[in-house]
Amino acid sequence: MNNSKPKAVITGIAGYVPDYVLTNEELAHMVDTTDEWIMTRIGIRERRILKDPKKGTSDIGAEAVKRLFEKTQTRPEEVDLLVWCGVSADMICPATANIIADKAGVKNAFGFDINAGCSSFLFALITLVPFIETGRCKKIVLVGAEKLSAYVDYTDRATCPLFGDGAAAVLIEPTEDNLGFMDSIARVDGSGRKYLNIKAGGSLMPSTVETIMRRQHYIYQEGQAVFKAAVSNMADTSVELMERNGLAADDIAWLIPHQANLRIISATGNRMGLPKEKVMINIDRYGNTSSATVPLCLWDFESQLKRGDNLIIATFGAGYTWGAIYLKWAYDGIRDLSKGLTGGI
Ligand code: UT7
Secondary structure, rough: OOOOOEEEEEEEEEOOOOOOOHHHHHHHHHHOOOHHHHHHHHHOOEEOOOOOOOOOOHHHHHHHHHHHHHHHHHHHOEEEEEEOOOOOOOOOOOOOOHHHHHOOOOOOOEEEOOOOOOHHHHHHHHHHHHHHHHHOOOEEEEEEEEEEEHHHOOOOOOOOOEEEEEEEEEEEEOOOOOEEEEEEEHHHHHHHHEEEEEOOOOOOOOOOOHHOOOOOOOOOEEEEHHHHHHHHHHHHHHHHHHOOOOOOHHHHOOOOOEEOOOOOOOOOOHHHHOHHOOOOOHHHOOOHHHHHHHHHHHHOHHHHHHOOOEEEEEEEEOOOOOOOEEEEEEOOOOEEEEHEEEEEO
């Protein structure tokens, strides 16, 4: 027992990905590329796409939240705070958190959006922990959800293989045990904005016929510059976090890296001295889903997690934004209270 302030722990996780599978073979009919190039240079075999033109990020986000409620047997009215994080907001205004709350039946909560590029989930977790530690909130829902296909230029072979759609949500609650969020490092460097951005549609460059003709509403990326910054910053931050918490590679059960490129993931794991068996990887099936990559990994690997496992989350994204979190996982295996699986909490 720990008699100090409560700690914030993740007590449930649920994901949702759209049904449509966009394979490398199909992409090779759309642009000049091959399955071999994409697998070798990025490590993606397929990604999910939300095809229904009437649906947006909030629809897949709300689906993940409803599944989370089912799994954790949480009533929507019990939620104090609901946060959506990501880059593909339904609209400029209002916040996507409001729309997800409405679609998932959350009535007694406040909420807001956090956009930190592909580090959105990491930045949001860091932001939300004090709401639990101070006692301000008892149940927080954080959902990372993206319909990136709305911003991908499917005539640009340099970016269209990279991104996919998907969502995953976590429930964050207090505990008196020495589990949950231990430490974190997060940084921004806005000078990196020129290498990865969506230029038009905001106040700096409002939408015009010209911005549409110049294809400035799509994701723009200078891949090599972003690649170099991602490798060095994700690895440096993770190693710094290990050192200042006295963690050796053997002490870490899992690295959960942002899924942007298999080579970036491998480089980060190698710098931390981790064998590949300790690195969560699902980029081959979903591609880069920005804010959803980390929670989709936790969802996919939930059955293999154990109470007390030391986890490191590491991300890098547009902005630039990057960082790492050290946390101790709170339960054993799959926690699905609707099926009587307590997850050993
Ligand atoms: O999540 C947010 C953070 N984002 C990232 O971390 C992404 C970081 N960047 C990357 O992952 C990589 O830079 C990419 C996967 C985007 C690109 O890989 P690369 O190894 O850096 O390729 P490159 O851009 O240097 O291009 C190498 C060659 C070029 O041809 P030439 O000029 O050498 O003839 C490209 O035109 O590969 C060509 N190329 C392609 N060829 C086949 C670019 N895209 C493709 C493609 N298929 N899809």
